[in-house]
Amino acid sequence: MLRRFRLEEPESVDETSDLLARYGESAKIYAGGTELLLAMKEGLVHYERLVNIKKIRSLDQITTENGFIHIGALSTHRKLVESSLLRERLPALVGMESDIANIRVREVGTLGGNLCFAEPHADPGTLLLVLGARLFAAKRSSNREIPVEQFFVDAYETCLEPDEILTGVRVPLPPRPSGVAYLKFGYLERPSVGVAVRVTLDQTRESIVEARVAVGCAGPVPRRVEEAERLRQPVLL
């Protein structure tokens, strides 16, 4: 059963941050609600106030500028799957997104909610690691940029401060020629193991200039595996 709560509907990041600062631990951001409402219904957590951030229109945009793609935190999985910009420029991200959960969760669940919940059995964090993404967090009077490596602290724990909002993710377009792949395995509702690779070749396409490897789901947080990256192809295959 869902216990009573108040719903706040701020229209800006500043207003959201003020509400979070004012109400402290009794308030929580609510985006798609796919994780939060589930946890509240099961009585695992209770908040007196939910701060619905979906009225902040500017947070669901997907844009490209100067070799980067910017994805607003409120972009739903579905929106990412259907984005023609992402299909063209980051098809591996679209592939990963189209395989998240089920159609109902993808319809309302957001990328920001996925990252902020920091559930270990999740896909985006692992792929964002090899893409070299940075996350943008904001609160009243300050903004900061966080490399994905530093974002996940432990299972269900991120480095965000209580009154901070994740506003978006910036992904650099991979250098050319590069290839990116994300594969996962599991037989339960959520993935059991996820692996992401980004390979950059030299212009002749004969040797590997850079390889990046990340693993997720198996442990508490997704992580880059630099020792494996140094080995490159011959040892790997």
Added chain:
Amino acid sequence: MKAGEIAGRASDAISDLHGSQEYKEHIVGVLLKRAFQRAQEYCV
């Protein structure tokens, strides 16, 4: 040591409902090999 083994160990796999630590480490190795091949195939 192969990259798959290194990645398996680095994954901090824990034993839970999804499988044992050893099992997950093994899967990491299998997926890494395939992901690496796929990344190269899809190079643009």
